[in-house]
Amino acid sequence: MSIIQNSKSAYPTLPKTLTGITGLDEITEGGLPTGRPTLICGEAGCGKTLLSIEFIVRGATEFNEPGVFVAFEEKSDELAMNVASLGFDLKKLQDEKLLRIDHVHIDRSEIEETGEYDLEGLFIRLGYAIDSIGAKRIVLDTLENLFSGLDNQSVLRMEIRRLFGWLKSKGVTAIITGEKGDGNSLTRQGLEEYVSDCVILLDHRVINQISTRRLRIIKYRGTVHGTNEYPFLIDEDGISVLPVTSLKLAKQVSTERLSTGIPALDEMLGGKGFYRGGSTLVSGTAGTGKTSISAYFANETCNRGERCVYFAMEESPKQIMRNMRSIGVELQKHVDAGLLLFNATRPNMYGLEMHLVAIHKLIKKFKPSVVIMDPITNFINVGSVSEVKNMLVRLIDFLQDEHITVMFTALSLNTIVNEQTDEGVSSLVDSWLLVRDIEFNGERNRGLYVMKARGMKHSNQVREFVISDEGLNLIDVYLGPDGVLTGSARKQQMLLEQTGQAIHDHSISRKDREIARKRKVLEATILSLNSEYESVEEELNKVYLEEELKKQILEKNREEITRIRRGESGRSKPTGGK
Amino acid sequence: MADKDIEFTDYEGNEEPTAYVLRLFITGASPNSIRAVENLNALCEKYIPGQYDLKIIDIHQQPELAEDEDIIALPLLIKKAPGKERRMIGDMSNTNKVLKGLGLPEIN
Numbered sequence: 001m002s003i004i005q006n007s008k009s010a011y012p013t014l015p016k017t018l019t020g021i022t023g024l025d026e027i028t029e030g031g032l033p034t035g036r037p038t039l040i041c042g043e044a045g046c047g048k049t050l051l052s053i054e055f056i057v058r059g060a061t062e063f064n065e066p067g068v069f070v071a072f073e074e075k076s077d078e079l080a081m082n083v084a085s086l087g088f089d090l091k092k093l094q095d096e097k098l099l100r101i102d103h104v105h106i107d108r109s110e111i112e113e114t115g116e117y118d119l120e121g122l123f124i125r126l127g128y129a130i131d132s133i134g135a136k137r138i139v140l141d142t143l144e145n146l147f148s149g150l151d152n153q154s155v156l157r158m159e160i161r162r163l164f165g166w167l168k169s170k171g172v173t174a175i176i177t178g179e180k181g182d183g184n185s186l187t188r189q190g191l192e193e194y195v196s197d198c199v200i201l202l203d204h205r206v207i208n209q210i211s212t213r214r215l216r217i218i219k220y221r222g223t224v225h226g227t228n229e230y231p232f233l234i235d236e237d238g239i240s241v242l243p244v245t246s247l248k249l250a251k252q253v254s255t256e257r258l259s260t261g262i263p264a265l266d267e268m269l270g271g272k273g274f275y276r277g278g279s280t281l282v283s284g285t286a287g288t289g290k291t292s293i294s295a296y297f298a299n300e301t302c303n304r305g306e307r308c309v310y311f312a313m314e315e316s317p318k319q320i321m322r323n324m325r326s327i328g329v330e331l332q333k334h335v336d337a338g339l340l341l342f343n344a345t346r347p348n349m350y351g352l353e354m355h356l357v358a359i360h361k362l363i364k365k366f367k368p369s370v371v372i373m374d375p376i377t378n379f380i381n382v383g384s385v386s387e388v389k390n391m392l393v394r395l396i397d398f399l400q401d402e403h404i405t406v407m408f409t410a411l412s413l414n415t416i417v418n419e420q421t422d423e424g425v426s427s428l429v430d431s432w433l434l435v436r437d438i439e440f441n442g443e444r445n446r447g448l449y450v451m452k453a454r455g456m457k458h459s460n461q462v463r464e465f466v467i468s469d470e471g472l473n474l475i476d477v478y479l480g481p482d483g484v485l486t487g488s489a490r491k492q493q494m495l496l497e498q499t500g501q502a503i504h505d506h507s508i509s510r511k512d513r514e515i516a517r518k519r520k521v522l523e524a525t526i527l528s529l530n531s532e533y534e535s536v537e538e539e540l541n542k543v544y545l546e547e548e549l550k551k552q553i554l555e556k557n558r559e560e561i562t563r564i565r566r567g568e569s570g571r572s573k574p575t576g577g578k
Numbered sequence: 579m580a581d582k583d584i585e586f587t588d589y590e591g592n593e594e595p596t597a598y599v600l601r602l603f604i605t606g607a608s609p610n611s612i613r614a615v616e617n618l619n620a621l622c623e624k625y626i627p628g629q630y631d632l633k634i635i636d637i638h639q640q641p642e643l644a645e646d647e648d649i650i651a652l653p654l655l656i657k658k659a660p661g662k663e664r665r666m667i668g669d670m671s672n673t674n675k676v677l678k679g680l681g682l683p684e685i686n
Contacts, residue, residue, distance in 0.1 A: 105648050112679040114655075115668035116613070120605045121637060121649035128641035150651060150667075 014222040017065075017137070017173045020058025021051065023241030027226035028217060033197045036221075037164050037174040041186045041193070042202030047213060047234055048177040050086075051202065052139040053079070054238045055175055057088045059137045060098035067137035068129045068172075069101045072145035076101040086238050097133045102126075106149030113151055119159040123166055130172055138167065139175045144188050157191055164195040186218065197221045203229070210351040210382055215241055231353035240357045242394065253277060258370070258405055261300030262293070264474035265433075268450050268459035274431060275455065276369075277403045279396050281426055283410040284435030288446050289467050290409035291315070293433070294372045295324040295331065296472055297407055302334035307368040309341045311359065313378050317342035328471045341366050347378040352391045355379070360398060370405045377411040389428075396428055430454045435465060438486050445487035448474060464490065598622075598630035598680065599658040603637050603649055610669045614653035617670035625682055655679070 016030035025031050032038045032055075040048050056067035071079055079101060080090040093099035102125065130138060143163075146156055167174045176196065178187035186193045186201060193199050199218040204211060214229045232241040257272035266273045274280055282290045294310070301308040312320055320342070321331045334340035343362055347355065363371065379388045392408075399406045408429070426432050432451040437444050446465040450458045463474040464486045478485040478493050485493050602618055604611035615634060622630050637644055637652065647656065655666040657680055666679040674684045 102645055104650060106650060110663075110665050111651075112664065112666040112675045113668050113672075114666045114675040114679070115617075115671035116610050117651045117653060117668040118608075118610060119651055120608070121603065121644055121652040121654060124605065124637050124641050125644035125649060128644060146650070 035171040036197040038198040039196035041178040046202040046204040052175045065136035066133040261296035270456040278430035281429040288435035301370040302339040308370040309368040311373045312344040375409040600632040603654045613669040
C-alpha cells in the first residue's frame with residue numbers, strides 16, 4: 001500500500017474506500033471512491049454479485065463499515081446460501097447490525113401503472129435501510145431489473161439519475177451492478193456508466209477450454225488507476241485480483257547465500273550457492289536429474305530449519321519421496337516436521353491465473369523461504385508461451401518481493417538446441433543451471449554447467465553430474481587429448497593413468513634397489529681395500545720395528561764391544577771389538 | 579373480473595359494505611401523491627361507494643413499511659381484498675386501469 005502513502009500532495013485528493021478484496025485495492029490505488037457510486041458491469045455469471053457482496057462483507061468485517069445489500073434478483077436466503085461457500089456468514093452479520101439485506105421484489109404482472117409515478121418509495125426504503133444500521137456502503141444488485149418491472153422508461157431513467165445523485169448526498173460508497181448490454185455498451189440502458197464515478201468491467205472468457213475471469217477499470221474519475229485487464233479468480237476465499245504489471249524493479253536484495261545442498265555445486269557457484277531471494281532455473285532433457293537437484297535443495301533448506309514449498313507438477317509427493325530416498329535424501333521427516341510442504345497439481349487442472357493465485361495463496365499462508373516448481377514446462381499445456389512467461393514473470397516478481405528463493409525446473413524438449421527452452425524464463429532468472437546428456441562411447445552421462453549466475457563468480461566448466469546411492473556429486477570431467485571424457489571412458493582413462501603410474505613407480509624402485517646394491521658392492525670394496533691397507537701398513541710397521549730393534553741391538557752390541565775394548569771390567573763377555 | 583365478484587357474492591351471501599380493503603401509500607405532499615389521493619377518493623365514491631376501507635399512509639412517516647410492503651414506486655395502491663392482492667402505481671389518473679386492478683368492470 002505504498003501507493004497510498006505516496007499520494008500525499010498539497011491538494012486534497014479523492015478519498016477512497018478500501019474494498020478489502022485481494023488485489024483490487026492495488027489496481028484502484030486505494031479502493032473505490034468514497035461516497036460515490038461505482039458501476040460493476042459484465043455478462044451473466046462473471047462475478048458481479050460476488051464482488052459486490054464481498055465489498056459489503058469485507059467492509060463489515062475488516063473495516064467496521066456497515067453495509068446494505070439491495071438485492072433485486074436473489075432473495076436474502078438464496079444470497080446467504082450462495083455466499084456461505086465463501087465463508088461469509090450473512091446471518092451473523094445481519095444479527096450484528098453490520099449488514100442489511102433488502103430484497104426488492106418487482107413483478108410486472110402484479111403491477112398496474114395508473115399514471116404518473118416516481119421511485120420515491122425506493123429512495124425512502126434505501127434511506128431507511130442505510131440509517132437503520134448507519135451504513136457506509138451500499139450495493140444495488142442489479143438496478144436495471146427495475147426496467148423489466150416497470151414500463152415508463154423515461155421516468156426510470158430520470159429516477160436512476162436522481163438515485164445516483166441521492167446516493168452521493170447520502171455519502172455512502174455505492175456499488176451498482178449492471179448486465180452488459182449488446183454490442184459495445186457496458187449496460188443495457190447505457191445510463192449507469194455515465195452517472196457512475198468509477199466503472200469496472202468484469203469479463204469471463206474461455207480460451208482453450210480453460211476459463212479466465214478478467215477485470216478492467218474502464219473509468220475512475222479524478223484518480224489514476226491501472227488500465228490493464230487483470231485476471232481474477234473466485235475461490236473459497238472470495239475474489240483475488242492479480243495486478244499483472246506491478247513490476248517496479250525496485251526490490252530489496254539480499255547478499256546472503258544459500259547452499260544448494262551439493263557441495264560441489266556450491267563450489268561452482270562461487271563456493272557459496274545461490275543468493276537468497278534469487279531465482280534459479282534448472283533445465284535439461286528428460287532424466288537428467290532436475291528433480292534430484294531440486295530435492296537436494298529442498299532437503300538442505302529444511303535441514304537449516306527453514307520452510308520450503310515444493311510444487312510438484314508431474315509426480316505425486318509420495319513418488320518423489322520414494323525416488324529421492326533411493327539417492328539418500330529423506331524428505332518424509334521434513335514433511336512430518338512441517339517444514340516441507342508438497343503441493344501436487346496437474347497444470348491442466350486449471351488455468352494459469354488460477355495456478356498463480358493458488359501459488360500466491362499457499363505461499364502467503366505457509367511463508368516458506370524456498371519455493372520449488374518442478375517442472376514449469378507443463379504450463380505450456382494450459383497457455384501460450386507468452387502467457388506462461390507472463391505468469392512466471394509475475395510469480396518471480398512476487399517471490400522476490402517476498403524474499404523467497406525459487407528454483408524452477410524445466411524440461412528442454414529439443415536436445416540439440418538446449419539453450420532454446422524453458423518458456424523464455426531463462427532471461428528472467430538469476431542463475432541457470434543446465435544439465436545435459438553427454439552421449440559418448442555407447443553410454444549416456446550427465447553433464448552440468450552453470451549457464452549464468454548473476455552477481456557471483458561461477459565456474460565455466462562442465463562437470464560430470466553423478467547420481468549414485470550416496471547421492472549427487474559433481475566430478476571434474478577428464479580433459480584428455482581426445483577431448484572431454486565422461487562416465488566409463490573417464491574411468492578407463494583414469495585407470496590407464498593409474499596403471500602407467502604404477503609401472504612408473506615400479507621402475508623407479510628397481511633403479512633405487514640397483515643403486516643400493518651397487519653401493520653395497522662399493523662399500524664392500526672399500527672395506528676390503530681398507531683392510532688391505534691396514535695389513536700393508538702393519539707389514540710396513542713390522543719391518544720398521546724390526547729395523548728399529550735390529551738397530552737397537554746393533555747399537556747395544558757396539559757399545560758393549562767398545563766398553564770391552566776399553567778394558568773396563570770383564571763383567572761382560574767380550575763381544576767383538578776393534 | 580365478473581367471476582371474482584360472483585364468487586365473492588356467493589361466499590358472503592350478500593354484498594359486504596367494506597369489501598374493498600385498500601391501502602394507498604404516498605410521500606407527503608408531492609404532486610403525484612395529492613393527485614393520487616384525489617383521484618382514488620373520487621373513483622371509490624363513484625364505483626364502490628360504502629364498500630371500501632381506504633387507508634392513506636405517508637411512507638415518509640413510516641419508512642419501515644417500505645420494505646415490509648416491498649415498495650419501490652410511489653404512489654402505490656395495494657388492494658388487499660377481495661381476491662388476490664393487486665398493486666397499482668401512479669397517480670390513479672387512468673381510471674380504467676384502477677378499475678381493472680380492483681377487479682371491477684372497465685368503463686368505456
